[in-house]
Amino acid sequence: MRSKVLGLAVASLVFAGCATEPVARRPEFSAGYPVYDCPQHLEGQVRLAADVYPLPGPVSSRAYSIRTVGEVGRRLAIGVDPAGLDRHDRIVWSALSIASYGGTFTQWARLKTDHVLVDPGASDAALASEVSNGAVSAPEIATVKGSAGQIRVMRVARGSTELAGSHSIDVSVMPGGTVIDDTVLGEVRLWQADGSAVQPADAKIELTPIRHPPGLDAVQASLQLDYIVRLGASGEEWACSAEARVTLLDQDAVRQAFWDLGLAPKNAGRREWLALHSSETGAVRLTFDSPEAANSFAAWLQTTRATQVGGYNIGAFTQRQITATRPYGPLDAEAMQTYRPLRPQDLPTITVGPVGEP
Structure with a gap:
């Protein structure tokens, strides 16, 4: 009887220890997005950059009742460089906003990361198809939402996946907005x-x-990357951001x-x-x-x-x-x-x- 009581006491201490074990810090979310709380030592440690490459035409053929010209295809190659992070730190969540100035997005296509491919031509444009290792489940979940003025790419890491690195998205741009x-x-x-x-x-x-479109000035784009970084040493997560700006269409491209x-x-x-x-x-x-x-x-x-x-x-x-x-x-x-x-x-x-x- 005495041994049974002792066993129960030990078990109680074990459970009590688990209950009091501190949980690693996590950012607060509001309306589906993390509230920015980046500490000073993490600010500017992730660099965002983008290059723009011409595509032979719009990213997909669209039927117009009247012959329409001016739509230009571009591929944005986006680099997320964790230059100032520790090698054990990882980016586990990100939301990239691409906003256009001087033009509108008419279409997006083919988001490609190191882990997944999102194709709007599929039955569900937000469904990521696996492109690496033939794994049963994708190492990340990626979705895209597009409007005339903004494209938003959201990525969520699974397991030990790292979201830093390069990814690309194809877009069609109409300079000057309304035709x-x-x-x-x-x-x-x-x-x-x-x-x-x-x-x-x-x-x-x-x-x-x-x-x-009327011939207007060059079309610019601003990029903002909101991301969550998980620190390898402590397991804490912090919500930070990085910004960049690129020229989508130069003067030669906008002249009709x-x-x-x-x-x-x-x-x-x-x-x-x-x-x-x-x-x-x-x-x-x-x-x-x-x-x-x-x-x-x-x-x-x-x-x-x-x-x-x-x-x-x-x-x-x-x-x-x-x-x-x-x-x-x-x-x-x-x-x-x-x-x-x-x-x-x-x-x-x-x-x-x-x-x-x-």
Whole structure:
């Protein structure tokens, strides 16, 4: 009987010891995110960096009712460098926010980390498929949420997985935000098979609707990484953050691939631009989607000396304020005040150039 009582006493002491064993510190969460509580000795110890690489096109094909251009594909290669952490410390949770300035995200695709691949083309865009070691369960859980202005990547480590290192995500960016409706010269018939010019009365042209973003400044992105680091020595966890900024689209990428015809005096920039005019449609800038098409039309005008084509009169107008933001589209009231018919002496001065530029 005495031995049984002694055994119960020992067991009670063991359980009491377990109950009083301190639990390693954990961050507090609010609305699903940890409250920032990074101690001074951990601040700046994790560096965030990103590189941007062009993709051959948008990250996925999208069907538009009207031909739409301007969407650009980019791959963001993101590096999380635990340069100042101890080798036993690990990043066990992270939320990366990518916010765009000067453009919008139209699509995201293919988040790839060292452990998982998230594919929005799958039945569940937030489902991570295993890409390493053929393990039954993934070493991390990764999800992506996207909107026009922000993409958020959340990662949770399983077991002893380390979330530091590199990962990448593919995005489609539309510079300038909302697309605008415009018109370009579509199918034309200006030249015979033998290279001779079609007579103006027989020439045929077609105006084609097109949507595109206005040409704006370069698109920037700010990146903020909120993360939880678990200290190897104590098991404590702290919520910290790091930031970076990159250029998603530079000036060359945001300039839309349109060309137009202007009148340039000798050794000078273009001062007037050509437009088609009719009583039904008003005046529309002569805009082309390739420099070859623009040069072909200019050569046809100079060969035939035409002032009319396809039921439209050809005229010139002055663009008083040349800006990179909106040099396209039908002529507004101010431009119409400068509109005049094309004259024979104007023909030798016709010059092809990027839309809206001298």
